[in-house]
Amino acid sequence: MALHTWQTQMSLAWIIFVISVGYAIGPTSVAGWAIVTATALILPVLLQRFWRRPEPSMSESIRDSVR
Numbered sequence: 001m002a003l004h005t006w007q008t009q010m011s012l013a014w015i016i017f018v019i020s021v022g023y024a025i026g027p028t029s030v031a032g033w034a035i036v037t038a039t040a041l042i043l044p045v046l047l048q049r050f051w052r053r054p055e056p057s058m059s060e061s062i063r064d065s066v067r
């Protein structure tokens with residue numbers, strides 16, 4: 001659960017950072033804002049796609065089977 005929370009926090013921080021930098025630069029066209037939006041979504045998509053959850057430990061497997 002902690003890994004998922006960390007990924008969410010990292011993704012939100014990245015999105016806020018990119019949007020704030022985009023706002024500071026001030027793109028004047030829809031295409032400019034589309035580029036900012038696409039850049040903001042790159043890291044969260046990559047984290048969700050390629051960062052796999054670790055395999056459960058033996059004690060976690062036993063605990064889950066007992067439930």
